[in-house]
Amino acid sequence: MKHFKNIFAICLISAFVFSCKTKDVVIASQEIDDIVTYLASDELEGRDTGSEGIEKAATYIENYFKDLGVKPYFDTYRDSFTVKGKNAFNVVGYLEGNDPNLKNEFVILGAHYDHIGFGEEVNGDKIANGANDNAAGVGTVMTMARYFAKTKSNKRSILFTLFSAEEKGLLGSKYLAETLKKENLNLYIMLNFEMVGVPLVGKDYTAYVTGFDKTNLAEKMNEYAGKKIAGFFAKAEEFRLFMRSDNYPFFKEFNVPCQTFCTFDFTNFEHYHKVGDEADIMDFDHMANFINTYIPAVRKAVNADTKEIKMNSSK
Numbered sequence: 001m002k003h004f005k006n007i008f009a010i011c012l013i014s015a016f017v018f019s020c021k022t023k024d025v026v027i028a029s030q031e032i033d034d035i036v037t038y039l040a041s042d043e044l045e046g047r048d049t050g051s052e053g054i055e056k057a058a059t060y061i062e063n064y065f066k067d068l069g070v071k072p073y074f075d076t077y078r079d080s081f082t083v084k085g086k087n088a089f090n091v092v093g094y095l096e097g098n099d100p101n102l103k104n105e106f107v108i109l110g111a112h113y114d115h116i117g118f119g120e121e122v123n124g125d126k127i128a129n130g131a132n133d134n135a136a137g138v139g140t141v142m143t144m145a146r147y148f149a150k151t152k153s154n155k156r157s158i159l160f161t162l163f164s165a166e167e168k169g170l171l172g173s174k175y176l177a178e179t180l181k182k183e184n185l186n187l188y189i190m191l192n193f194e195m196v197g198v199p200l201v202g203k204d205y206t207a208y209v210t211g212f213d214k215t216n217l218a219e220k221m222n223e224y225a226g227k228k229i230a231g232f233f234a235k236a237e238e239f240r241l242f243m244r245s246d247n248y249p250f251f252k253e254f255n256v257p258c259q260t261f262c263t264f265d266f267t268n269f270e271h272y273h274k275v276g277d278e279a280d281i282m283d284f285d286h287m288a289n290f291i292n293t294y295i296p297a298v299r300k301a302v303n304a305d306t307k308e309i310k311m312n313s314s315k
């Protein structure tokens, strides 16, 4: 009887451990609301590179990573450089992959956390809060970090990279891409998130992807998600958006799929680089839905047995 009891106890414990392991982490709209509302608050004064406000933003992201057990990739979370004599730093978190071979390959999930600081004054408000641009992208990467840290479901290693000085000409991502190239990082793909705070209207996809026909990324993400989460947007080509965000320095250094996902189509948000880009006009239900829709596809990309997301040979 005692023996039987032990077996029963072991079964119960294994069932519990198994259910904990496989239990999925769902990102709630309140969680993304909290992050974006803080990063885009007046206290942070528009997170201009080299300002006190961006220092607070960096500390906030570092503490979030620390609480999750996401480690610094370098000696500290900060990857420091200077912009016109001012200190600037990317924040880089690292989650080692759980597969002995695939962990040597890296997926980078990125977003810029700087913004332009102050803008043209409207009704006494001078702070360009940068909620959509790009606290929303930062919140996306941070909550994805929480997902992977909690589920420990990544076979490849992941770098969670929040860039500074994007608004000064992609300087932070350029600095980091060059550093990682020098150390011969085995980069599989780089997925960047920009302006995902309000939904697209009247499109048959969740977000568009820049540099659409350079790679099979959109096709694979749609296959992984089982629905059309990534689409083609003609204006992204026309305005050369592929070259205008932090994916581009990585593409230049590594020549692997490095692309940006975005839900801003120039008609659904009128506060781009203006003081009205505030947290209270973000759609956090959309954001939670966006993140929870993307996570399973990102996870499948991170865990694919081979590097099946590829450059298209003719591009």
Ligand SMILES: [Zn+2]
Pocket: 112, 133, 134, 166, 194, 195
């Ligand atoms: Zn931006």
